Amino acid sequence: MSAPAPFGARLAAAMDAVGPLCVGIDPHAALLAAWGLPDDVGGLREFSLRVVDALGGAVAALKPQAAFFERHGSRGLAVLEEVLAASRAAGTLTIVDAKRGDIGSTMAGYGDAFLADGSPLAGDAVTVSPYLGFGSLAPALERASASGRGVFVLCLTSNPEGRQVQHAAGADGVSVAASVAAQAAALNEGASPMGSVGLVVGATVGDAVRDTGTDLDAVNGPLLAPGVGAQGAGPAELAQVFGAARGSVLASSSRGVLGAGPDAADLRRAAAAAAGEARAALRPGA
Numbered sequence: 001m002s003a004p005a006p007f008g009a010r011l012a013a014a015m016d017a018v019g020p021l022c023v024g025i026d027p028h029a030a031l032l033a034a035w036g037l038p039d040d041v042g043g044l045r046e047f048s049l050r051v052v053d054a055l056g057g058a059v060a061a062l063k064p065q066a067a068f069f070e071r072h073g074s075r076g077l078a079v080l081e082e083v084l085a086a087s088r089a090a091g092t093l094t095i096v097d098a099k100r101g102d103i104g105s106t107m108a109g110y111g112d113a114f115l116a117d118g119s120p121l122a123g124d125a126v127t128v129s130p131y132l133g134f135g136s137l138a139p140a141l142e143r144a145s146a147s148g149r150g151v152f153v154l155c156l157t158s159n160p161e162g163r164q165v166q167h168a169a170g171a172d173g174v175s176v177a178a179s180v181a182a183q184a185a186a187l188n189e190g191a192s193p194m195g196s197v198g199l200v201v202g203a204t205v206g207d208a209v210r211d212t213g214t215d216l217d218a219v220n221g222p223l224l225a226p227g228v229g230a231q232g233a234g235p236a237e238l239a240q241v242f243g244a245a246r247g248s249v250l251a252s253s254s255r256g257v258l259g260a261g262p263d264a265a266d267l268r269r270a271a272a273a274a275a276g277e278a279r280a281a282l283r284p285g286a
């Protein structure tokens, strides 16, 4: 059997085919209640699998947020495994939003959990935090590369508190965000149509890309843009934040789409509308 194409190539194909939208699976207690479901592991399972049923094949990626599964303990993690398997069966890429980051030797453990063939918690990519130093991510990057999976490294996050760390500059005057982007770019060099080391850049960050001197045009990897919908960003913000790099952007919305449920047709309509807006903002003329 031939090895699967690398994550960057698979995501590029999915974005071309169905539009540059990722829907986050964030089973908040309030959303479960709005869907008439109990805030327990049964409600979690029903909610998450309904999202996969409704949107599998219809969006470029699904992004389950690990915290909402972990809060239900081992049975919640079993649901996450089911969600990943169901998405795979539906032919939809998954990004496990776990935001892991630790010293290198422990990062190897996270890599084995989220990026290794045969692990039930491995999707197609995982979000990682570089704030123990970009180099500490090396074991995860090695596993991603070996298994054809991807990572999204936090760069400029959508929350206002992120500035404190991400905008700070070292003695050389280079901001943390710019340095993270440059290190991702080095790993993606030469990849076509794009590499598998992505960045997280919130759609809410305004002029932060320019202000921090972050060169997104050179990254040559996917740019995950949460903050669309419930956090207030829309087409205008996507265009403003990403400029010439917008062709690599995967817009991400959770509550903005999930709030349309529980009816599957309503969910599909909300996702199609969000994907259409993202496509118009990020790929005008496509």
Ligand SMILES: O=C(O)c1cc(=O)[nH]c(=O)n1[C@@H]1O[C@H](COP(=O)(O)O)[C@@H](O)[C@H]1O
Pocket: 024, 026, 065, 097, 127, 156, 157, 158, 159, 200, 201, 202, 226, 227, 228, 229, 230, 231, 252, 253, 254, 255, 256
């Ligand atoms: O990595 C992420 O996905 C992420 C990064 C970031 O900078 N901001 C951000 O909101 N997220 C995640 O994206 C989702 C946003 O959810 P909504 O605000 O409901 O669309 C949550 O699961 C967040 O944890």
